[in-house]
Amino acid sequence: MKTLIRNFSHTFRRFFTASVLNIVGLAIAFASFFVIMTQVDYDYNFNKGYKDYEKIFRVEVHVNDEYGWQVWLARPFCELVQSTSPHITSLSILTSYSSSFDYEVNGKLFNEKTLTGFGNFMETFQPEMINGTADALKQPGNILIPQTMAIRFFGTTDVVGQTIFQGKRADNNPVTVGGVYKDFPENSQIRNTIFKALAPNENKDNWSNWNYHCYIRIDNPEEAGNIEKATVQKLMEFFPDLMDENNVDCPIHLTPLTDVHFSTIGDKSASSRTTVYLLICVSFLIVIIATINFMNFSLAETPMRIRSINTQKVLGATTRSLRGSLIAESALISFISFLLSLVLLLALRDSGMQDLVASDLSFGSHPYLLTATFVLSLAMGLLAGLYPSWYVTSFPPALVLKGSFGLTPKGRKLRTGLVCIQFFVSFALIIAIGIMYTQSRYIRTTDYGYDKDAIVVGNMTDETRSQTDAVIAEVSRISGVEGASVSQFVLSSADSYMNWGRGADDKHLLFDVLPVDYRYLKLMGIRITEGRDFKPGDGDVYIFNEAARAKYQWLAVDQPATTNDYPVIGFCENVKYTSFRNDNNAQPMAFFIYGKDHQGWGGKNFINVRVSAGTDKVEVVRALQKAMEKFSPGHDFNFRFIDQVLDEAYRNELRFTKQILLFSLLAIVISIIGVFGLTMFESEYRRKEIGIRKIFGSTTGEILGMFNRRYLYILIGCFIFAAPFGWWIGAHWLEGFAEKTPIRAWIFLASFLLVSLITMLTVTIQSWRNANENPANSIKTE
Incomplete structure (x- = not known):
């Protein structure tokens, strides 16, 4: 144990930067693995808490x-x-x-x-x-x-x-x-x-x-x-x-x-098994690329440790004991990384990381997963140490004098292959997140057919339902409030609402029904295309959307919707009243006012408040809460903006997007750590070559270009293979939407430029010192 600690301490001091990068990279990977797998555990074991x-x-x-x-x-x-x-x-x-x-x-x-x-x-x-x-x-x-x-x-x-x-x-x-x-x-x-x-x-x-x-x-x-x-x-x-x-x-x-839990029947926002499998893949890929970094650093250190290893052999150490010591050293680094990952999880517990997953992130809620992460950390440490320990102890003494494995063709190919895996993962995840981002932006910015940015929504209580007119009059007196209305549902908050079937045979209607009051359409800014808007005193009347008229062409103003049904008083433009998982332009729906035939049906679950442009909405929400408490003291009316309603409606999709975004960034960070370490050692290996090139007239820019050119070729090759995989992830995610944006070419270009730019900057910064060094010094040190 003393020998292990002494060797670890010596190695840590001698290769301080590499050791710190190793530990930090592995700690981030293990923390990410734990967070992702809590979501996997949540979905995989959903509904398994019931007896039999x-x-x-x-x-x-x-x-x-x-x-x-x-x-x-x-x-x-x-x-x-x-x-x-x-x-x-x-x-x-x-x-x-x-x-x-x-x-x-x-x-x-x-x-x-x-x-x-x-x-x-x-x-x-x-x-x-x-x-x-x-x-x-x-x-x-x-x-x-x-x-x-x-x-x-x-x-x-x-x-x-x-x-x-x-x-x-x-x-x-x-x-x-x-x-x-x-x-x-x-x-x-x-x-x-x-x-x-x-x-x-x-x-x-x-x-x-x-x-x-x-x-x-x-x-x-x-x-x-x-x-x-x-x-x-x-x-x-x-x-x-x-x-x-x-x-x-x-x-x-x-x-x-x-x-x-995975069925879209009755719930189009249901979780997807493919998403669970993707999360499992991402969690292991992040650990694998961090382990690859670890192995790369260990291989890169090989030339600097050969002399020490051979000295120990001369002094009587067996190859087996040396390999065991190196593997144990690797496992110790991995164990320290695991402990650091726990510290990271505790430090970030209250930072909003909980929003990334549906499950509780506390260690006590996942004892088996915590144990599995610990076992994984040791396994990765052992795996990362096996090959380097075997290789560093297999060199003949002559190789120590002649050169280094780091510069042999076999050594460079191995390290290059490991880096390629990292770049492949980074490209694929960034392309996927780009596709998800464009869809999320489309959901946010597209025209909904109503003034969603001007509307604040709150819940109603029994007391406020019984005195709707007084409530609306009270909130309308608030500065910045242009009006209010009540409705049974909130627009754009769900995949489906109340559905009615009316008539029979060739006059059969099937449509969604959204009960509202007479103020609603004007308040929301929904345009009437034919007929009239609701007015005070209306009851048991419809205003259908244009999709209903296109599908049921017998619908007409001032006529019953179908035999023995209520009259149609108008038509309105199509609005995106359900989620984008449906084609809102093809779904028949009707706004409806309850009348004498529906006494006691309610329809006053929510109050919708229109706020004028330029008004401080946060201050208006506070004022609305106080005004409503006059009618129902002690209640939280949960006033929220339509953007918050959309966040809730697309909760699963947004959570998955955030997960992929975060872990894409982590994959890039870990990959760049690997690039940093490789260029650090490679530039050290090639100091003599750099000095000779400068003596023969090479400029600093040409030397930096030499280093960057190799990585550019690697990046292009990895991108070609990763692009289809990233496209598949994004395309699968888009399958959950009926209304979706096309996959744009700029997403692929942007992903390539982003990773390439970060990589080139890393290589340039790391190689700059040796490229500018006096060639006499580099040759002398050799």
């Missing part, structure tokens, strides 16, 4: 080609599925999304997500109960709450039988805690929310309300295919023409719960 998760399936249906595959089902359809096979041990019918409600607990008000379903709809997921039982949901007025919520509400989990109030206590809507369940893992389909049963007879035999999700638990997962076939046979008893109307072999599909 492999037995849980989601039911999907293909109604017809116009609707396509969907997860929204009617309650009788779900119950029909359960009746088809004795292998189905439980059925869960739950609402398609969780809603936020206020709850008053011991005088304090909390806003919590609430998921509803029929009966004990959690039976399929089998939560681990800490107190009470999940069957409590079968009793009217009972709820289940997660462990952390129980502690937040009451300070303890022993709360079965406690009463809380939905809304305020004065609303007299009490619910009873029937059980407390252990928190589900963060990467779970069903979040840690309040669970509450719906009325037992709600939509009992209603085949027209397709607003539920259906999950089943099967005693044998291999029976899934048989259940699909049995369900189709059962459905054909009700709908004899079912198979004739579908262009799919089986219009029912059971998706394993572990596949739901």
